[in-house]
Amino acid sequence: MGVIRGLSTGPLMAGNWAIGTFTILALGSWHICQKRFADERKQITRVMENMPKRTVKDNSDQPVDPSTTSAL
Numbered sequence: 225m226g227v228i229r230g231l232s233t234g235p236l237m238a239g240n241w242a243i244g245t246f247t248i249l250a251l252g253s254w255h256i257c258q259k260r261f262a263d264e265r266k267q268i269t270r271v272m273e274n275m276p277k278r279t280v281k282d283n284s285d286q287p288v289d290p291s292t293t294s295a296l
Contacts, residue, residue: 228241
C-alpha cells in the first residue's frame with residue numbers, strides 16, 4: 225500500500241501508509257493466532273475432562289508375603 229501511495233504522493237505520506245498498513249495487518253494476524261491458540265486450549269481441556277480417569281491399584285488391603293520382602 226505504501227508503494228502505491230509513494231507513486232502518487234510524497235515519501236512521508238507513503239511511509240505513513242506503509243506503517244499503518246503493516247500495523248493493521250500485524251494486529252489482525254496476531255488476533256487470529258491468539259483465537260486459534262485459545263480454541264486449541266479449550267479443545268485440549270475438553271478432551272482431558274472426557275478421558276476416563278486412571279486409578280492406581282491400591283495394594284494396602286492385601287497381606288504382605290514375608291518371603292518376597294528382602295531383609296535389610
